[in-house]
Amino acid sequence: MLTEHLSGFIGEDRRRRMDEVLGNRTRYLTAVLKDVYNSHNTSAVIRSCEALGIQDVHIIEKENRYRVNRQVTQGATRWLTLHRYRARERDPTETAIRYLKDAGYRLIGATPDADRVVDDDDLAVPTAVVFGTEIDGLSDQTREALDGTFRIPLYGFSQSLNLSVAAATVLRTLTGTMRARGRDWRLSSEESADLRFAWYRRTIRESDVMVRRFIANMEAGD
Amino acid sequence: MLTEHLSGFIGEDRRRRMDEVLGNRTRYLTAVLKDVYNSHNTSAVIRSCEALGIQDVHIIEKENRYRVNRQVTQGATRWLTLHRYRARERDPTETAIRYLKDAGYRLIGATPDADRVVDDDDLAVPTAVVFGTEIDGLSDQTREALDGTFRIPLYGFSQSLNLSVAAATVLRTLTGTMRARGRDWRLSSEESADLRFAWYRRTIRESDVMVRRFIANMEAGD
Numbered sequence: 001m002l003t004e005h006l007s008g009f010i011g012e013d014r015r016r017r018m019d020e021v022l023g024n025r026t027r028y029l030t031a032v033l034k035d036v037y038n039s040h041n042t043s044a045v046i047r048s049c050e051a052l053g054i055q056d057v058h059i060i061e062k063e064n065r066y067r068v069n070r071q072v073t074q075g076a077t078r079w080l081t082l083h084r085y086r087a088r089e090r091d092p093t094e095t096a097i098r099y100l101k102d103a104g105y106r107l108i109g110a111t112p113d114a115d116r117v118v119d120d121d122d123l124a125v126p127t128a129v130v131f132g133t134e135i136d137g138l139s140d141q142t143r144e145a146l147d148g149t150f151r152i153p154l155y156g157f158s159q160s161l162n163l164s165v166a167a168a169t170v171l172r173t174l175t176g177t178m179r180a181r182g183r184d185w186r187l188s189s190e191e192s193a194d195l196r197f198a199w200y201r202r203t204i205r206e207s208d209v210m211v212r213r214f215i216a217n218m219e220a221g222d
Numbered sequence: 223m224l225t226e227h228l229s230g231f232i233g234e235d236r237r238r239r240m241d242e243v244l245g246n247r248t249r250y251l252t253a254v255l256k257d258v259y260n261s262h263n264t265s266a267v268i269r270s271c272e273a274l275g276i277q278d279v280h281i282i283e284k285e286n287r288y289r290v291n292r293q294v295t296q297g298a299t300r301w302l303t304l305h306r307y308r309a310r311e312r313d314p315t316e317t318a319i320r321y322l323k324d325a326g327y328r329l330i331g332a333t334p335d336a337d338r339v340v341d342d343d344d345l346a347v348p349t350a351v352v353f354g355t356e357i358d359g360l361s362d363q364t365r366e367a368l369d370g371t372f373r374i375p376l377y378g379f380s381q382s383l384n385l386s387v388a389a390a391t392v393l394r395t396l397t398g399t400m401r402a403r404g405r406d407w408r409l410s411s412e413e414s415a416d417l418r419f420a421w422y423r424r425t426i427r428e429s430d431v432m433v434r435r436f437i438a439n440m441e442a443g444d
Contacts, residue, residue, distance in 0.1 A: 017379075050380050075380075076379075154273045154275075155247075157298070158269055161270055162294065164387055165270055165386055168383065172394075172395075173394075
Protein backbone atom coordinates (compact mmCIF):
# COMPACT_ATOMS: atom_id res chain seq x y z
CA MET A 1 0.00 0.00 0.00
CA LEU A 2 2.93 2.25 0.80
CA THR A 3 4.56 1.21 -2.49
CA GLU A 4 1.33 2.01 -4.27
CA HIS A 5 1.24 5.41 -2.63
CA LEU A 6 4.83 6.15 -3.72
CA SER A 7 4.16 4.93 -7.26
CA GLY A 8 1.96 7.98 -7.77
CA PHE A 9 5.09 10.11 -7.67
CA ILE A 10 6.88 8.19 -10.43
CA GLY A 11 6.10 8.46 -14.12
CA GLU A 12 4.51 5.46 -15.83
CA ASP A 13 7.44 4.88 -18.21
CA ARG A 14 9.84 4.82 -15.32
CA ARG A 15 7.69 2.40 -13.33
CA ARG A 16 7.37 0.11 -16.34
CA ARG A 17 11.12 0.22 -16.87
CA MET A 18 11.66 -0.73 -13.21
CA ASP A 19 9.28 -3.68 -13.56
CA GLU A 20 11.12 -4.80 -16.67
CA VAL A 21 14.46 -4.70 -14.87
CA LEU A 22 12.91 -6.44 -11.82
CA GLY A 23 11.67 -9.26 -14.07
CA ASN A 24 15.26 -9.86 -15.20
CA ARG A 25 16.92 -9.52 -11.79
CA THR A 26 18.57 -12.48 -10.15
CA ARG A 27 19.98 -13.53 -6.81
CA TYR A 28 20.71 -17.00 -8.18
CA LEU A 29 24.17 -15.71 -9.09
CA THR A 30 26.15 -13.28 -7.01
CA ALA A 31 29.64 -11.77 -7.19
CA VAL A 32 32.08 -11.67 -4.28
CA LEU A 33 35.10 -9.35 -4.40
CA LYS A 34 37.79 -10.11 -1.90
CA ASP A 35 40.59 -7.66 -1.07
CA VAL A 36 40.39 -5.97 -4.44
CA TYR A 37 42.85 -3.14 -4.06
CA ASN A 38 41.79 -0.97 -6.91
CA SER A 39 38.47 0.83 -6.31
CA HIS A 40 38.28 1.40 -10.08
CA ASN A 41 38.12 -2.36 -10.59
CA THR A 42 35.50 -2.87 -7.88
CA SER A 43 33.40 -0.09 -9.36
CA ALA A 44 33.67 -1.60 -12.85
CA VAL A 45 32.51 -4.99 -11.54
CA ILE A 46 29.55 -3.31 -9.80
CA ARG A 47 28.54 -1.65 -13.06
CA SER A 48 28.81 -4.96 -14.95
CA CYS A 49 26.69 -6.78 -12.36
CA GLU A 50 23.97 -4.17 -12.59
CA ALA A 51 23.95 -4.34 -16.38
CA LEU A 52 23.89 -8.15 -16.36
CA GLY A 53 21.00 -8.25 -13.88
CA ILE A 54 22.87 -9.48 -10.81
CA GLN A 55 21.36 -7.84 -7.70
CA ASP A 56 23.85 -8.68 -4.94
CA VAL A 57 27.53 -7.81 -4.79
CA HIS A 58 29.60 -8.81 -1.77
CA ILE A 59 32.66 -6.70 -1.02
CA ILE A 60 35.18 -8.04 1.48
CA GLU A 61 37.65 -5.37 2.55
CA LYS A 62 41.05 -5.95 4.04
CA GLU A 63 43.36 -3.03 4.72
CA ASN A 64 41.85 -1.13 1.87
CA ARG A 65 38.50 0.53 2.18
CA TYR A 66 36.41 0.47 -0.97
CA ARG A 67 35.27 3.85 -2.19
CA VAL A 68 32.64 4.02 -4.90
CA ASN A 69 34.02 5.61 -8.06
CA ARG A 70 30.85 7.20 -9.40
CA GLN A 71 32.31 7.91 -12.79
CA VAL A 72 32.90 4.19 -13.26
CA THR A 73 29.77 2.80 -11.59
CA GLN A 74 27.59 5.21 -13.58
CA GLY A 75 25.06 5.20 -10.75
CA ALA A 76 24.78 1.41 -10.60
CA THR A 77 25.08 1.26 -6.79
CA ARG A 78 21.70 2.97 -6.54
CA TRP A 79 19.96 -0.16 -7.80
CA LEU A 80 22.08 -2.89 -6.24
CA THR A 81 22.29 -4.53 -2.84
CA LEU A 82 25.90 -4.12 -1.73
CA HIS A 83 26.99 -6.36 1.13
CA ARG A 84 30.11 -4.96 2.73
CA TYR A 85 32.36 -6.82 5.12
CA ARG A 86 34.54 -4.19 6.71
CA ALA A 87 38.18 -4.50 7.56
CA ARG A 88 37.45 -3.46 11.14
CA GLU A 89 35.39 -6.60 11.73
CA ARG A 90 37.23 -9.50 13.34
CA ASP A 91 37.34 -11.73 10.27
CA PRO A 92 35.40 -10.23 7.38
CA THR A 93 36.24 -13.11 5.02
CA GLU A 94 34.95 -15.71 7.48
CA THR A 95 31.80 -13.64 8.05
CA ALA A 96 31.12 -13.37 4.33
CA ILE A 97 31.72 -17.05 3.64
CA ARG A 98 29.45 -18.11 6.49
CA TYR A 99 26.72 -15.71 5.35
CA LEU A 100 26.84 -17.00 1.78
CA LYS A 101 26.92 -20.68 2.74
CA ASP A 102 24.03 -20.21 5.18
CA ALA A 103 22.10 -18.54 2.37
CA GLY A 104 22.58 -21.69 0.30
CA TYR A 105 25.21 -20.51 -2.12
CA ARG A 106 27.83 -22.75 -3.68
CA LEU A 107 31.12 -20.86 -3.79
CA ILE A 108 33.34 -21.05 -6.85
CA GLY A 109 36.44 -19.11 -7.80
CA ALA A 110 38.76 -18.59 -10.75
CA THR A 111 42.29 -19.98 -10.52
CA PRO A 112 44.63 -20.30 -13.53
CA ASP A 113 45.57 -23.86 -12.53
CA ALA A 114 42.02 -25.25 -12.41
CA ASP A 115 41.42 -28.11 -14.85
CA ARG A 116 37.97 -27.04 -16.00
CA VAL A 117 36.09 -24.00 -17.29
CA VAL A 118 32.69 -22.85 -16.05
CA ASP A 119 29.86 -24.98 -17.38
CA ASP A 120 26.24 -25.96 -16.74
CA ASP A 121 27.13 -27.81 -13.54
CA ASP A 122 28.07 -24.49 -11.96
CA LEU A 123 24.41 -23.49 -12.18
CA ALA A 124 22.87 -26.52 -10.50
CA VAL A 125 22.39 -24.51 -7.31
CA PRO A 126 22.61 -20.77 -6.43
CA THR A 127 26.21 -19.77 -7.03
CA ALA A 128 28.55 -17.12 -5.65
CA VAL A 129 31.56 -16.38 -7.84
CA VAL A 130 34.54 -15.19 -5.81
CA PHE A 131 37.20 -12.93 -7.32
CA GLY A 132 40.46 -12.31 -5.48
CA THR A 133 43.07 -9.58 -5.55
CA GLU A 134 44.59 -8.37 -8.79
CA ILE A 135 48.01 -9.51 -7.70
CA ASP A 136 47.78 -12.71 -5.71
CA GLY A 137 44.43 -14.04 -6.82
CA LEU A 138 42.63 -16.06 -4.17
CA SER A 139 44.11 -16.46 -0.69
CA ASP A 140 44.53 -19.88 0.92
CA GLN A 141 41.69 -19.11 3.33
CA THR A 142 39.37 -18.38 0.42
CA ARG A 143 40.48 -21.37 -1.65
CA GLU A 144 39.76 -23.72 1.23
CA ALA A 145 36.25 -22.35 1.54
CA LEU A 146 35.46 -22.81 -2.15
CA ASP A 147 33.25 -25.63 -3.37
CA GLY A 148 34.88 -25.53 -6.79
CA THR A 149 37.37 -23.76 -9.01
CA PHE A 150 37.49 -23.01 -12.71
CA ARG A 151 39.84 -21.34 -15.13
CA ILE A 152 39.11 -18.80 -17.83
CA PRO A 153 40.29 -20.26 -21.14
CA LEU A 154 43.22 -18.14 -22.33
CA TYR A 155 45.55 -18.70 -25.24
CA GLY A 156 48.20 -16.00 -25.10
CA PHE A 157 51.37 -15.27 -23.19
CA SER A 158 49.21 -13.39 -20.68
CA GLN A 159 47.74 -15.96 -18.39
CA SER A 160 45.30 -13.57 -16.78
CA LEU A 161 42.86 -10.82 -17.63
CA ASN A 162 42.32 -7.49 -15.91
CA LEU A 163 40.14 -8.24 -12.87
CA SER A 164 37.06 -6.30 -13.99
CA VAL A 165 37.36 -7.86 -17.46
CA ALA A 166 37.71 -11.38 -16.03
CA ALA A 167 34.69 -10.90 -13.75
CA ALA A 168 32.47 -9.58 -16.53
CA THR A 169 33.52 -12.36 -18.88
CA VAL A 170 32.68 -15.10 -16.37
CA LEU A 171 29.45 -13.47 -15.16
CA ARG A 172 28.31 -12.82 -18.73
CA THR A 173 28.82 -16.49 -19.60
CA LEU A 174 27.03 -17.72 -16.47
CA THR A 175 24.08 -15.31 -16.68
CA GLY A 176 23.72 -16.12 -20.39
CA THR A 177 23.48 -19.85 -19.68
CA MET A 178 21.24 -19.25 -16.68
CA ARG A 179 18.74 -17.22 -18.73
CA ALA A 180 18.83 -19.59 -21.69
CA ARG A 181 18.20 -22.69 -19.59
CA GLY A 182 15.26 -21.19 -17.76
CA ARG A 183 16.19 -22.38 -14.29
CA ASP A 184 14.39 -20.84 -11.36
CA TRP A 185 16.65 -17.82 -11.17
CA ARG A 186 14.13 -14.99 -10.80
CA LEU A 187 13.36 -13.06 -7.62
CA SER A 188 10.38 -14.27 -5.60
CA SER A 189 7.35 -11.99 -5.65
CA GLU A 190 8.20 -10.92 -2.11
CA GLU A 191 11.79 -10.08 -3.05
CA SER A 192 10.52 -8.16 -6.07
CA ALA A 193 8.09 -6.19 -3.93
CA ASP A 194 10.80 -5.28 -1.42
CA LEU A 195 13.17 -4.19 -4.14
CA ARG A 196 10.50 -2.21 -5.95
CA PHE A 197 9.80 -0.34 -2.74
CA ALA A 198 13.51 0.37 -2.23
CA TRP A 199 13.88 1.61 -5.81
CA TYR A 200 10.80 3.83 -5.53
CA ARG A 201 12.19 5.35 -2.36
CA ARG A 202 15.57 6.01 -3.95
CA THR A 203 13.97 7.50 -7.00
CA ILE A 204 11.63 9.91 -5.27
CA ARG A 205 13.29 12.92 -3.77
CA GLU A 206 12.48 13.29 -0.12
CA SER A 207 10.67 9.97 -0.14
CA ASP A 208 11.41 9.59 3.57
CA VAL A 209 9.34 12.66 4.31
CA MET A 210 6.55 11.23 2.20
CA VAL A 211 6.73 7.82 3.84
CA ARG A 212 6.64 9.35 7.33
CA ARG A 213 3.73 11.60 6.40
CA PHE A 214 1.83 8.66 4.91
CA ILE A 215 2.32 6.55 8.03
CA ALA A 216 1.38 9.47 10.27
CA ASN A 217 -1.77 9.99 8.24
CA MET A 218 -2.66 6.33 8.49
CA GLU A 219 -2.10 6.35 12.22
CA ALA A 220 -4.28 9.43 12.50
CA GLY A 221 -6.95 7.48 10.62
CA ASP A 222 -6.77 9.91 7.71
CA MET B 223 67.77 -20.10 -41.22
CA LEU B 224 68.10 -16.80 -39.39
CA THR B 225 65.24 -17.89 -37.11
CA GLU B 226 67.02 -21.15 -36.47
CA HIS B 227 70.17 -19.25 -35.60
CA LEU B 228 68.32 -17.02 -33.14
CA SER B 229 66.55 -20.00 -31.58
CA GLY B 230 69.88 -21.06 -30.14
CA PHE B 231 69.72 -18.07 -27.83
CA ILE B 232 66.31 -18.94 -26.38
CA GLY B 233 65.66 -21.66 -23.83
CA GLU B 234 63.74 -24.71 -24.97
CA ASP B 235 60.81 -24.14 -22.60
CA ARG B 236 60.41 -20.63 -23.90
CA ARG B 237 60.53 -21.75 -27.53
CA ARG B 238 57.95 -24.44 -26.86
CA ARG B 239 55.73 -21.92 -25.12
CA MET B 240 56.00 -19.59 -28.14
CA ASP B 241 55.03 -22.41 -30.49
CA GLU B 242 52.05 -23.24 -28.29
CA VAL B 243 50.88 -19.62 -28.37
CA LEU B 244 51.53 -19.45 -32.13
CA GLY B 245 49.34 -22.51 -32.66
CA ASN B 246 46.47 -20.69 -30.95
CA ARG B 247 47.00 -17.32 -32.62
CA THR B 248 44.40 -15.94 -35.01
CA ARG B 249 44.00 -13.19 -37.56
CA TYR B 250 40.51 -14.45 -38.40
CA LEU B 251 39.20 -12.06 -35.77
CA THR B 252 40.62 -8.62 -35.13
CA ALA B 253 39.71 -5.68 -32.88
CA VAL B 254 39.43 -2.09 -34.06
CA LEU B 255 39.40 0.76 -31.55
CA LYS B 256 38.18 4.05 -32.87
CA ASP B 257 38.74 7.35 -31.03
CA VAL B 258 38.92 5.65 -27.65
CA TYR B 259 39.79 8.56 -25.37
CA ASN B 260 41.01 6.66 -22.38
CA SER B 261 44.45 5.06 -22.87
CA HIS B 262 43.66 2.82 -19.89
CA ASN B 263 40.77 1.32 -21.84
CA THR B 264 42.81 0.84 -25.01
CA SER B 265 45.56 -0.84 -22.99
CA ALA B 266 43.07 -3.14 -21.29
CA VAL B 267 41.65 -4.20 -24.68
CA ILE B 268 45.18 -4.89 -25.94
CA ARG B 269 45.85 -7.12 -22.96
CA SER B 270 42.56 -9.00 -23.48
CA CYS B 271 43.29 -9.55 -27.19
CA GLU B 272 46.71 -10.98 -26.40
CA ALA B 273 45.27 -13.32 -23.77
CA LEU B 274 42.46 -14.44 -26.09
CA GLY B 275 44.89 -15.14 -28.94
CA ILE B 276 43.98 -12.26 -31.26
CA GLN B 277 47.15 -11.06 -33.03
CA ASP B 278 46.08 -7.78 -34.65
CA VAL B 279 44.70 -4.70 -32.97
CA HIS B 280 43.84 -1.63 -35.02
CA ILE B 281 43.94 1.71 -33.25
CA ILE B 282 42.41 4.71 -34.96
CA GLU B 283 43.38 7.96 -33.27
CA LYS B 284 41.55 11.23 -33.52
CA GLU B 285 42.65 14.21 -31.46
CA ASN B 286 43.90 11.91 -28.79
CA ARG B 287 47.14 10.06 -29.17
CA TYR B 288 47.19 6.60 -27.66
CA ARG B 289 49.95 5.99 -25.14
CA VAL B 290 50.62 2.47 -24.00
CA ASN B 291 49.91 2.05 -20.30
CA ARG B 292 52.43 -0.67 -19.47
CA GLN B 293 50.92 -1.40 -16.09
CA VAL B 294 47.66 -2.29 -17.79
CA THR B 295 48.97 -4.03 -20.92
CA GLN B 296 51.31 -6.18 -18.79
CA GLY B 297 53.74 -6.39 -21.70
CA ALA B 298 51.11 -7.59 -24.20
CA THR B 299 52.17 -5.11 -26.92
CA ARG B 300 55.44 -7.00 -27.24
CA TRP B 301 53.63 -9.96 -28.82
CA LEU B 302 50.95 -8.23 -30.85
CA THR B 303 50.80 -6.50 -34.21
CA LEU B 304 49.45 -3.03 -33.52
CA HIS B 305 48.16 -1.13 -36.54
CA ARG B 306 48.01 2.56 -35.77
CA TYR B 307 46.18 5.14 -37.84
CA ARG B 308 47.47 8.47 -36.64
CA ALA B 309 45.47 11.62 -36.19
CA ARG B 310 47.91 13.51 -38.41
CA GLU B 311 46.92 11.41 -41.44
CA ARG B 312 44.30 12.88 -43.71
CA ASP B 313 41.50 10.52 -42.76
CA PRO B 314 42.70 7.75 -40.43
CA THR B 315 39.24 6.16 -40.18
CA GLU B 316 38.89 5.93 -43.96
CA THR B 317 42.42 4.51 -44.23
CA ALA B 318 41.71 1.84 -41.60
CA ILE B 319 38.37 0.85 -43.13
CA ARG B 320 39.86 0.55 -46.61
CA TYR B 321 42.79 -1.49 -45.30
CA LEU B 322 40.52 -3.92 -43.45
CA LYS B 323 38.06 -4.32 -46.33
CA ASP B 324 40.90 -4.89 -48.80
CA ALA B 325 42.25 -7.54 -46.45
CA GLY B 326 38.91 -9.33 -46.68
CA TYR B 327 37.44 -8.46 -43.30
CA ARG B 328 33.77 -8.07 -42.63
CA LEU B 329 33.29 -5.13 -40.27
CA ILE B 330 30.81 -5.36 -37.40
CA GLY B 331 30.18 -3.04 -34.47
CA ALA B 332 28.23 -2.93 -31.23
CA THR B 333 25.27 -0.55 -31.01
CA PRO B 334 22.69 -0.69 -28.22
CA ASP B 335 19.82 -0.40 -30.74
CA ALA B 336 20.83 -3.40 -32.88
CA ASP B 337 18.18 -6.12 -33.04
CA ARG B 338 20.54 -9.07 -32.80
CA VAL B 339 23.43 -10.38 -30.67
CA VAL B 340 26.64 -11.87 -32.09
CA ASP B 341 26.19 -15.40 -33.39
CA ASP B 342 27.73 -17.99 -35.70
CA ASP B 343 26.96 -15.95 -38.79
CA ASP B 344 29.45 -13.36 -37.61
CA LEU B 345 32.18 -15.92 -38.12
CA ALA B 346 31.36 -16.96 -41.68
CA VAL B 347 34.26 -14.82 -42.95
CA PRO B 348 37.22 -13.06 -41.28
CA THR B 349 35.73 -10.44 -38.99
CA ALA B 350 36.88 -7.11 -37.58
CA VAL B 351 34.97 -5.95 -34.51
CA VAL B 352 34.87 -2.17 -34.22
CA PHE B 353 34.52 -0.43 -30.85
CA GLY B 354 33.80 3.30 -30.67
CA THR B 355 34.35 5.99 -28.09
CA GLU B 356 33.25 5.52 -24.50
CA ILE B 357 30.85 8.42 -24.77
CA ASP B 358 29.28 8.54 -28.20
CA GLY B 359 29.81 4.98 -29.37
CA LEU B 360 30.23 4.63 -33.12
CA SER B 361 30.31 7.71 -35.36
CA ASP B 362 28.07 7.98 -38.40
CA GLN B 363 31.09 7.53 -40.66
CA THR B 364 31.95 4.26 -38.95
CA ARG B 365 28.37 3.01 -38.86
CA GLU B 366 28.01 3.51 -42.60
CA ALA B 367 31.14 1.46 -43.21
CA LEU B 368 29.94 -1.47 -41.11
CA ASP B 369 28.66 -4.66 -42.69
CA GLY B 370 26.62 -5.47 -39.61
CA THR B 371 25.76 -4.42 -36.07
CA PHE B 372 24.96 -6.32 -32.92
CA ARG B 373 24.03 -5.54 -29.35
CA ILE B 374 25.40 -6.96 -26.13
CA PRO B 375 22.47 -8.48 -24.20
CA LEU B 376 22.00 -6.39 -21.04
CA TYR B 377 19.25 -6.54 -18.45
CA GLY B 378 19.82 -3.71 -16.00
CA PHE B 379 19.24 0.01 -15.84
CA SER B 380 22.74 0.45 -17.27
CA GLN B 381 22.44 -0.02 -20.97
CA SER B 382 26.17 -0.20 -21.56
CA LEU B 383 29.32 -1.74 -20.15
CA ASN B 384 32.71 -0.18 -19.63
CA LEU B 385 34.44 -0.22 -23.02
CA SER B 386 37.23 -2.63 -22.12
CA VAL B 387 34.69 -4.93 -20.44
CA ALA B 388 32.36 -4.82 -23.46
CA ALA B 389 35.21 -5.57 -25.86
CA ALA B 390 36.49 -8.53 -23.83
CA THR B 391 32.98 -9.94 -23.45
CA VAL B 392 32.30 -9.86 -27.19
CA LEU B 393 35.77 -11.08 -28.21
CA ARG B 394 35.65 -13.89 -25.65
CA THR B 395 32.32 -15.09 -27.05
CA LEU B 396 33.50 -14.89 -30.66
CA THR B 397 36.90 -16.54 -30.10
CA GLY B 398 35.21 -19.25 -28.03
CA THR B 399 32.80 -20.07 -30.85
CA MET B 400 35.57 -19.80 -33.44
CA ARG B 401 37.78 -22.30 -31.61
CA ALA B 402 34.91 -24.69 -30.86
CA ARG B 403 33.69 -24.78 -34.47
CA GLY B 404 37.13 -25.43 -35.91
CA ARG B 405 36.92 -23.02 -38.80
CA ASP B 406 40.09 -22.16 -40.61
CA TRP B 407 41.16 -19.51 -38.17
CA ARG B 408 44.83 -20.37 -37.60
CA LEU B 409 47.81 -18.50 -38.99
CA SER B 410 49.29 -19.86 -42.23
CA SER B 411 52.71 -21.50 -41.85
CA GLU B 412 54.26 -18.43 -43.48
CA GLU B 413 52.53 -16.07 -41.04
CA SER B 414 53.61 -18.28 -38.15
CA ALA B 415 57.22 -18.26 -39.34
CA ASP B 416 57.24 -14.46 -39.67
CA LEU B 417 55.74 -14.01 -36.24
CA ARG B 418 58.10 -16.52 -34.66
CA PHE B 419 61.03 -14.58 -36.08
CA ALA B 420 59.62 -11.30 -34.73
CA TRP B 421 59.09 -12.84 -31.27
CA TYR B 422 62.58 -14.33 -31.20
CA ARG B 423 64.04 -10.95 -32.06
CA ARG B 424 62.05 -9.19 -29.36
CA THR B 425 62.96 -11.82 -26.82
CA ILE B 426 66.70 -11.84 -27.37
CA ARG B 427 68.50 -8.86 -26.00
CA GLU B 428 70.52 -7.11 -28.66
CA SER B 429 69.07 -9.40 -31.28
CA ASP B 430 69.63 -6.72 -33.91
CA VAL B 431 73.35 -6.93 -33.31
CA MET B 432 73.17 -10.71 -33.64
CA VAL B 433 71.08 -10.55 -36.80
CA ARG B 434 73.49 -8.07 -38.40
CA ARG B 435 76.51 -10.15 -37.40
CA PHE B 436 74.87 -13.30 -38.78
CA ILE B 437 74.10 -11.62 -42.09
CA ALA B 438 77.60 -10.12 -42.26
CA ASN B 439 79.08 -13.56 -41.59
CA MET B 440 76.95 -15.10 -44.32
CA GLU B 441 77.92 -12.40 -46.78
CA ALA B 442 81.56 -12.97 -45.88
CA GLY B 443 80.96 -16.66 -46.69
CA ASP B 444 81.58 -17.67 -43.09
